[in-house]
Structure formats: C-alpha cells, structure tokens
Amino acid sequence: MTTPSAPWQPTACILCECNCGIVVQLDGRSLAKIRGDKDHPASQGYTCNKALRLDHYQNNPTRLTAPMRRRPDGGYDEIDWDTAIAEIAEGFTRIRDSYGGDKIFYYGGGGQGNHVGGAYSGAFLKALGARYRSNALAQEKTGEFWVDSQLYGGHTRGEFEHAEVSVFVGKNPWMSQSFPRARTVLQDIAKDPHRSMIVIDPVITDTAKLADFHLRVRPGTDAWCLAAMAAVLVQENLCDEAFLAEHVTGAEPVRDALAAVNVDGYAARCGVDADLLRAAARRIAAASSVSVFEDLGIQQAPNSTLSSYLNKMLWILTGNFAKRGGQHLHSSFAPLFGAGGVGRTPVTGAPVIAGLVPSNVVAEEINTDHPDRFRAMIVESSNPAHSLADSAAVREALAALELLVVVDVAMTETARLAHYVLPAASQFEKAEATFFNLEFPHNTFHLRHPLMDPAPGTLPEPEIWARLVRALGVVDDAELQPLRRAAADGLDAYAQAFFAAVGANPALGRVLPYVLYETLGPVLPQGLAGAAALWGLAQKAAMTYPDAVRRAGHADGNALFTAILSSPSGVTFTEHEYADDWGLISHADGKIALAIPELLADLGALAAGPAQLTSAEFPIVLSAGERRAFTANDIFRDPAWRKRDADGALRVSVQDAQALGLVDGGRARISTAAGSAEATVEISAAMLPGHAALPNGFGLDFVGADGISTVPGVAPNALTSADWRDAYAGTPWHKHVPARISAVAPVTV
Numbered sequence: 001m002t003t004p005s006a007p008w009q010p011t012a013c014i015l016c017e018c019n020c021g022i023v024v025q026l027d028g029r030s031l032a033k034i035r036g037d038k039d040h041p042a043s044q045g046y047t048c049n050k051a052l053r054l055d056h057y058q059n060n061p062t063r064l065t066a067p068m069r070r071r072p073d074g075g076y077d078e079i080d081w082d083t084a085i086a087e088i089a090e091g092f093t094r095i096r097d098s099y100g101g102d103k104i105f106y107y108g109g110g111g112q113g114n115h116v117g118g119a120y121s122g123a124f125l126k127a128l129g130a131r132y133r134s135n136a137l138a139q140e141k142t143g144e145f146w147v148d149s150q151l152y153g154g155h156t157r158g159e160f161e162h163a164e165v166s167v168f169v170g171k172n173p174w175m176s177q178s179f180p181r182a183r184t185v186l187q188d189i190a191k192d193p194h195r196s197m198i199v200i201d202p203v204i205t206d207t208a209k210l211a212d213f214h215l216r217v218r219p220g221t222d223a224w225c226l227a228a229m230a231a232v233l234v235q236e237n238l239c240d241e242a243f244l245a246e247h248v249t250g251a252e253p254v255r256d257a258l259a260a261v262n263v264d265g266y267a268a269r270c271g272v273d274a275d276l277l278r279a280a281a282r283r284i285a286a287a288s289s290v291s292v293f294e295d296l297g298i299q300q301a302p303n304s305t306l307s308s309y310l311n312k313m314l315w316i317l318t319g320n321f322a323k324r325g326g327q328h329l330h331s332s333f334a335p336l337f338g339a340g341g342v343g344r345t346p347v348t349g350a351p352v353i354a355g356l357v358p359s360n361v362v363a364e365e366i367n368t369d370h371p372d373r374f375r376a377m378i379v380e381s382s383n384p385a386h387s388l389a390d391s392a393a394v395r396e397a398l399a400a401l402e403l404l405v406v407v408d409v410a411m412t413e414t415a416r417l418a419h420y421v422l423p424a425a426s427q428f429e430k431a432e433a434t435f436f437n438l439e440f441p442h443n444t445f446h447l448r449h450p451l452m453d454p455a456p457g458t459l460p461e462p463e464i465w466a467r468l469v470r471a472l473g474v475v476d477d478a479e480l481q482p483l484r485r486a487a488a489d490g491l492d493a494y495a496q497a498f499f500a501a502v503g504a505n506p507a508l509g510r511v512l513p514y515v516l517y518e519t520l521g522p523v524l525p526q527g528l529a530g531a532a533a534l535w536g537l538a539q540k541a542a543m544t545y546p547d548a549v550r551r552a553g554h555a556d557g558n559a560l561f562t563a564i565l566s567s568p569s570g571v572t573f574t575e576h577e578y579a580d581d582w583g584l585i586s587h588a589d590g591k592i593a594l595a596i597p598e599l600l601a602d603l604g605a606l607a608a609g610p611a612q613l614t615s616a617e618f619p620i621v622l623s624a625g626e627r628r629a630f631t632a633n634d635i636f637r638d639p640a641w642r643k644r645d646a647d648g649a650l651r652v653s654v655q656d657a658q659a660l661g662l663v664d665g666g667r668a669r670i671s672t673a674a675g676s677a678e679a680t681v682e683i684s685a686a687m688l689p690g691h692a693a694l695p696n697g698f699g700l701d702f703v704g705a706d707g708i709s710t711v712p713g714v715a716p717n718a719l720t721s722a723d724w725r726d727a728y729a730g731t732p733w734h735k736h737v738p739a740r741i742s743a744v745a746p747v748t749v
C-alpha cells in the first residue's frame with residue numbers, strides 16, 4: 001500500500017526508445033503506482049500498456065547486489081568494490097601491454113532507457129587505447145545510416161503527427177511505438193478522411209488494420225515493392241520536379257534505373273496487387289505532406305540496405321522534406337552514431353559503419369587464432385549472449401576471451417560468462433537519460449532524477465567509470481583542482497576554467513567525461529553528479545544549433561544545462577523552423593545526393609534476383625523476434641510481468657497449420673540451419689501461408705524467489721545464423737530465417 005502522502009515523482013519509462021514521461025508513487029523501494037506525466041514535453045501524459053509493469057524491472061529477484069569474480073570452477077565469489085576495480089583496471093592494463101589497447105572491445109553502452117553510463121565509458125576506453133566498439137544499432141540501423149550518410153549526412157524522422165500520408169515499412173508502431181504518442185497519432189490518422197496510412201507488411205498487424213492501403217508483401221520482397229512504387233512516381237511523372245531541380249543532385253541515374261522497372265512484374269514478384277501498389281504511390285504523390293518510417297521488417301530482411309535506400313525515394317522524389325508533416329533532419333543532444341570509424345574490423349575486414357563493428361561478426365572477431373583478434377571485452381547494459389545472432393557461437397567466443405567484464409543490473413546470460421560482474425544501480429536509482437532525441441521541429445531531452453538511493457552494493461555507471469579511470473592513474477589530480485574551485489563559483493566561471501584547462505592540456509580532452517564528473521559532479525544537486533557530462537553536451541548543442549536552442553528559451557549552453565537540471569519532466573532543447581532542415585544537410589552544396597552507385601547496381605540486378613531464399617528442407621520463413629504487447633527486449637527478466645502470451649507463441653497461418661497438422665495451443669518443433677526449439681502454437685489469420693513468427697525477449701532464464709528456474713518461450717537467436725546478413729552493413733536477416741515446422745505429439749500419460 002502506498003501512503004496517501006507519498007509524492008508523485010517524475011521519471012520515464014525505460015522500455016522503448018520513446019521514453020514516455022511517467023510519474024511514480026513509491027511504496028518503500030517499489031514503484032507502486034505509475035501513470036503518464038502530463039508535463040513531459042514529448043509524451044504529454046501518454047503511455048502504452050507496458051509502463052505500468054515497471055516494478056518488475058526495479059524489484060527483480062535476479063538483481064545484482066555485489067561485484068562478483070568468477071572462480072576456476074565457474075562459480076562466483078562476491079568481492080568488495082575496491083578489489084573489483086583494482087583487479088579489473090590491472091587486467092585491462094595487462095591486456096593492453098601484451099597485445100595493444102585495440103584488442104579491448106566495448107559492447108553496449110545503453111539500452112532503451114539509459115545512455116548516461118555509455119557517455120562516461122569513453123574516458124576509460126581512450127585511456128587504454130581501445131578503438132573498437134559496437135551495440136545493438138549495428139544489428140538494425142547501420143544500413144540505414146550508411147544510406148543516410150550518403151544522401152544528406154544525417155538521420156531523418158517523419159512528423160507523423162502532422163503528415164497527410166504516413167508510410168510504415170516493416171514497422172508496427174501500434175506494438176513497437178518508436179515515435180511520441182504513437183497509438184493516439186495512429187488513431188487520429190485512421191479517423192481523419194483527409195489523411196491516409198500506407199503499411200507495407202506481410203502480417204495483418206494492429207497497425208495494418210488501421211491502414212488505408214495495406215501492401216501485404218511476401219516476406220523478404222520489399223525491394224521489389226518499393227522499387228515499383230518509386231517507379232510509378234517516375235513513370236507517371238509524379239515527381240516534384242521543382243524540388244529535384246533545386247535541392248537534389250544525381251537524380252538522373254536514379255530516374256533512369258526506375259524508368260526501367262517493370263511495375264506489374266515487380267508487383268507480382270512481391271505479391272501485391274499492381275493496382276493497389278499504383279494507388280498507394282499516387283496517394284503519396286498527391287499529398288501535401290508525407291512521412292515514412294522504416295524499421296526491422298526491412299532492416300533485418302534480405303536486400304535491407306537497398307530497401308532503406310528505395311523507401312527514401314518515396315519522400316525525396318516527391319519533395320516531402322523541410323515542411324510541416326514531412327521528413328526532417330532533426331537536432332541531436334548527443335550523437336547516437338559515431339561520425340566515422342576505423343574502416344574495417346581487424347579479423348574479418350567487415351565495414352565499420354558509424355563507428356560500430358557489425359553485430360554479426362563479433363563472434364568471428366574473437367573466436368579465431370588470428371593475431372589481431374579481440375582479447376578482452378567490456379559489456380555494459382546489453383545481453384549479447386542472448387541478443388546477437390547464433391547465440392551458441394557468441395557464447396563460445398565470449399568464453400574464449402582472456403578478460404570479460406559485464407556491467408548490468410541483473411545476472412544475465414552474458415554476465416554468467418564474465419570474469420567480473422559489476423552491479424549497476426537501476427535506472428530509477430540514479431540520474432539517467434537517453435539520447436533518443438529524434439524529433440523535429442521541437443526536440444526534447446529528459447534528465448531523470450533518481451527516485452531513490454542506489455540499492456545497497458550497487459553503483460551508478462558514472463561512478464564505476466570514474467573509479468576505473470582513477471585506478472589507471474592517467475590523470476594527475478592536481479590538474480583538476482582549479483576546475484573544482486571554479487565549479488564552486490558557478491557555471492560561467494567553470495566554463496572559462498574548463499576551456500582554459502583543456503586548451504592548455506590536450507591530454508585532459510581524452511578523458512573529458514571523467515574530468516567533468518570529478519570537477520563539476522560534486523557541486524551538482526544531490527543525486528545528479530552523473531549529469532556532469534551533460535554540461536559538455538549542452539555546450540555543444542548550443543554551439544551547433546544556436547538559434548534553435550535560443551528559440552527553445554535557452555540563452556546559451558549554461559542556460560540549457562541549468563534548465564535540464566531543474567526540469568525533472570524534461571525540456572525542449574531545440575525549436576526549429578522548417579527551413580532549418582536545409583542547414584542540417586551536411587553536404588557542402590546543401591543538396592541531397594540521390595545517386596548511390598552500388599545500390600543503383602543492386603536495383604538493376606533485382607530483375608534477375610532469386611525468387612525465394614527458402615528451400616525444400618526449410619520451406620517456411622520465420623520472423624525471429626517480433627515485437628508484441630508483452631515483449632520489451634531483455635529488460636524484464638521476471639516472466640510475471642506478462643499478462644498474456646506467457647510462452648511467446650509461434651504464430652502460424654491457418655493454411656500452414658492445416659498442412660502441418662498443428663493445433664492452436666499445441667506444441668511444434670521449429671528447426672533452422674542453426675538450431676531447433678519447441679514452441680506453443682497460435683494459429684493466426686494475420687499470417688500469410690509460408691510465414692511464421694516468434695516474439696523477441698523470450699528464452700531468458702529466471703530463478704524465482706522460490707528457487708525454481710524457468711525459461712519461458714524460445715530464445716530467438718538459438719535459431720539464427722551469423723552469416724545470414726546484409727552485404728553492406730553486416731546486419732542480420734532475423735525477419736527471414738528459413739525454417740521447418742512440425743507438430744509435436746501431445747504427451748499422453
């Protein structure tokens with residue numbers, strides 16, 4: 001029971017990139033009551049069904065409460081923090097001295113709700129000379145990033161709230177959300193006769209049910225569908241010629257490639273009625289504004305990078321940029337993607353896009369006798385032993401490392417392979433934030449204040465990283481004293497002292513987050529020391545977008561930082577005008593560079609592309625990792641958070657169920673080139689024949705308070721292969737795993 005006097009405290013939901021503002025009433029250390037925060041500038045009181053279940057994250061019986069060191073027999077001993085920090089710093093120093101700092105690999109740095117820890121990791125990693133890193137973005141978004149960086153050099157988002165036509169390609173926002181107030185916006189669109197929704201998805205999803213045009217592609221054939229839609233724009237003279245002439249270079253080769261597309265043939269190829277496909281393309285052309293969202297249905301499917309390129313044609317050819325309801329290059333509080341990279345990975349030579357090693361080569365970069373293999377790894381806030389393709393290979397690789405350190409709140413599949421496990425304070429026990437700040441024209445940033453002290457034995461990541469840097473002994477503390485004194489005199493004095501100190505000693509620049517934490521952290525309000533690194537980011541945002549930051553009411557970087565500290569429900573940090581989009585294009589000529597030669601060649605090759613990737617042995621396409629009402633990546637370990645779909649059912653079509661003798665609620669065996677598993681069957685009219693789906697986030701083991709261990713559902717990556725991936729970005733084709741399904745006879749007693 002909550003005491004009636006317990007205050008409602010603002011924070012955010014940590015289950016998806018929307019990070020909706022919530023207010024919470026505590027009962028002791030439990031999140032007893034939760035509701036949407038009307039004062040949050042982006043979510044405005046909205047939440048979905050999942051936020052109300054957050055106490056299952058906060059009070060999870062598998063939470064870590066002390067640093068742990070693995071024994072030779074595989075068990076763990078609790079050790080104190082000083083011992084853990086000293087031994088870990090010593091261990092990484094030894095790896096650096098023996099093999100070079102670039103053999104230390106960093107994975108993770110933040111999940112759906114927490115990016116502050118990752119912001120501090122760089123100081124320790126740079127001090128050691130580590131160069132390679134990766135995270136989940138390298139198994140979904142790097143192909144799109146590669147396309148974006150060539151087209152205009154930045155990330156774009158649609159403004160669905162105001163778009164006349166919204167297009168969702170391999171995206172089910174009713175379930176997976178991803179933009180503010182998603183269900184409300186979808187319902188508004190569906191109700192308005194002047195607005196339209198186009199959904200490209202093989203499944204009749206809850207989003208597709210609201211659509212005006214549901215292009216029910218056969219799985220894996222989006223490239224043909226999108227090429228045909230873009231071809232209709234060119235062949236029927238529906239492009240915005242004035243826009244192309246003024247703002248786009250390289251349109252001619254694209255036009256030529258699309259003019260050659262056989263629209264009827266490609267429509268047949270992707271299984272969509274040609275008239276419906278044409279009607280959807282014409283609707284886009286006729287609209288005053290169009291927004292497009294691509295997600296995992298194409299990013300984790302065959303031709304993924306080509307499909308990313310082609311769906312952008314829908315809004316570029318029609319000039320739906322830099323206007324209300326269109327597509328935008330938004331501001332960023334901190335970059336989610338690294339600018340460049342180091343080119344290629346050391347062992348497999350895979351491309352490093354956005355500074356990230358492709359997730360699908362991680363195991364190969366370790367599990368080899370190549371002299372340049374990674375020897376040690378730090379994993380922060382991620383569970384790669386469960387979330388990367390081919391879990392068996394990933395686990396073998398992690399087990400082969402000379403040193404593996406995991407920073408997490410829970411004992412995960414990855415933590416159980418680590419030499420040291422460090423217990424982090426939960427996201428409700430520390431200052432936290434994400435850099436999923438992707439909106440335009442109003443972009444928001446939310447520094448969440450802790451709701452309570454860290455659980456005994458745990459530490460917030462900024463403190464963990466600071467202790468590790470201290471243990472390396474790379475910074476002379478005397479150099480920090482002037483900054484500490486200046487911090488006591490206020491932010492203006494601090495800014496002056498900071499820029500002078502970093503100018504005079506470039507070595508400090510390598511460990512900036514550490515310097516900020518050590519010098520500004522101590523004067524920040526109680527519980528907010530971890531926000532120190534945001535001061536640097538606020539200065540940068542104010543310098544990068546001076547007018548937009550001022551329009552949002554912040555005179556300069558210090559004013560923005562002050563507003564962030566004193567706005568526990570979040571702030572608007574930039575307010576753009578539509579014309580600002582042009583200035584956010586990073587090409588020198590300020591234009592969109594439409595032609596990407598490699599992808600135009602792939603577009604030309606589609607006509608002769610393989611009709612299907614399944615085989616007689618594996619005739620069904622399995623989408624391994626669908627988002628549902630009760631999935632949230634690997635964030636909840638306690639299965640009790642789910643109100644239904646406890647087993648994570650295998651969804652199969654009516655036709656396949658009949659042919660295979662499957663019964664609803666019965667069991668089926670599903671086998672792929674990588675492995676085999678048993679699942680509960682759900683026969684669904686939403687699925688196309690030949691297509692089946694398993695949810696993400698299942699197959700996590702859990703030991704309850706009663707000591708009984710359970711593993712509900714199927715771990716999707718027991719069924720996926722690492723070599724099943726995009727040629728450019730190395731991103732996995734999880735939505736398109738060839739599989740065989742057979743009925744499992746019920747056990748009779």
Ligand SMILES: Nc1nc2c(c(=O)[nH]1)N[C@H]1C(S)=C(S)[C@@H](COP(=O)(O)OP(=O)(O)OC[C@H]3O[C@@H](n4cnc5c(=O)[nH]c(N)nc54)[C@H](O)[C@@H]3O)O[C@H]1N2
Pocket residue numbers: 015016017140169170171172173175176177178200201202203205217218219220221222295296297298301623625626627628629630631632633696697735
């Ligand atoms: N409930 C819930 N929400 C989440 C998450 C969660 O775990 N649970 N995770 C968050 C994260 S990390 C992410 S990245 C997003 C992902 O969000 P989404 O990408 O929307 O999620 P998915 O359900 O994986 O895939 C989207 C759609 O792709 C379709 N699809 C499958 N194969 C194909 C195909 O060949 N072509 C096309 N066009 N579509 C296909 C599926 O039917 C599905 O409807 O969700 C976020 N939101």
Ligand SMILES: Nc1nc2c(c(=O)[nH]1)N[C@H]1C(S)=C(S)[C@@H](COP(=O)(O)OP(=O)(O)OC[C@H]3O[C@@H](n4cnc5c(=O)[nH]c(N)nc54)[C@H](O)[C@@H]3O)O[C@H]1N2
Pocket residue numbers: 111112114117135136137139140296380381382383384387388389407408409410412424425426427461624625626632633634635696716717720734
């Ligand atoms: N087959 C298949 N595989 C997939 C997908 C799929 O659709 N199919 N989807 C992929 C996608 S899009 C994504 S985004 C990834 C996600 O996979 P991961 O990168 O592994 O991320 P999460 O599942 O979000 O796991 C978050 C981890 O952070 C921990 N954590 C929570 N709070 C804190 C904290 O405050 N501090 C620290 N240090 N740790 C914390 C949690 O306990 C958990 O272990 O999965 C990918 N894997």
Ligand code: SF4
Pocket residue numbers: 013014015016017018019020046047048049050051177178
């Ligand atoms: S899961 Fe996502 S959409 Fe739902 S309440 Fe949480 S942050 Fe908002």
Ligand SMILES: [Mo]
Pocket residue numbers: 136140
């Ligand atoms: Mo994701």
